[in-house]
Amino acid sequence: MRQGIVRRVAEMALRIEPNRTAVLDWILHTPLPSLGMQTTFELACNGEGERVIALLNDLLLQPGDTVPRLPQSAPPALH
Known part of the structure; x- marks a missing residue:
């Protein structure tokens, strides 16, 4: 890492x-x-932490008045 x-x-x-x-x-x-569907920690351990940095950077640079939120996994589908 x-x-x-x-x-x-x-x-x-x-x-x-x-x-x-x-x-x-x-x-x-x-x-x-x-x-x-990997966690940030898993990505960092696999040498792919820069992908998370890029994702967060994109969120922080979004134009407009919308406050960015940390990416979340989708809730489980109800059957």
């Missing part, structure tokens, strides 16, 4: 979500649909 990538992701995520506990939970437990 590249040293410091999780810290970089956390710093960017904190610009979107100021709650540190929520950011840590997101990094460790939230599968990201646009990144193959």
